């Protein structure tokens with residue numbers, strides 16, 4: 001396998017590393033929670049901008065993973081038919097499409113609902129006391145979906161490592177279980193020490 005294949009593999013790996021947007025968005029959201037529950041124009045607008053623009057970046061990295069994955073199949077030993085013959089590759093592809101679907105739901109449905117609360121609000125606007133309370137259900141749903149996305153990205157990385165040599169079922173179950181615990185932990189806390 002020549003240099004082209006190695007470059008494609010590097011592009012594949014860098015692209016899914018950058019698909020860590022859910023991890024960092026969850027950290028941003030948990031940092032915001034530490035600042036209290038009252039509305040602060042600068043802080044809330046800043047956080048919403050990070051999340052809103054993160055969606056577009058995530059589409060680009062998801063698409064890069066998909067295109068590099070397809071090219072790895074075409075230029076590598078597998079051939080494109082492996083996408084449905086090899087159950088690890090099939091699972092990775094289906095999970096990637098699920099991630100694209102979840103991102104699209106957040107970007108085209110949930111985020112516009114959240115944005116609608118912030119329309120016409122300037123730093124001078126006096127908002128009602130319950131302003132953030134009315135946004136909260138949508139933010140909570142978005143946070144839950146980001147947690148699911150983080151879990152799916154990590155699970156796909158575990159599967160990605162098995163393209164050539166599958167792990168045992170028990171190791172898969174343990175690793176995916178630990179991944180679930182990590183995603184849950186990132187939802188609940190600031191993971192100040194990285195893993196915990």
Ligand code: HEM
Pocket residue numbers: 009012013016065066068069070072073076078083089092093095096153156157158159160161162163
């Ligand atoms: C979120 C989606 C994906 C993630 C996180 C992911 C992750 C990974 C990981 C961790 C590896 C192992 C790299 C190594 O051992 O050096 C890998 C390799 C590979 N992936 Fe993906 N992958 C994803 C989607 C896809 C898709 C959609 C395809 C094809 C349709 C694909 C095709 C491949 C191939 C052919 C390899 C083998 C490269 C090699 O080691 O020679 N991947 N992927």
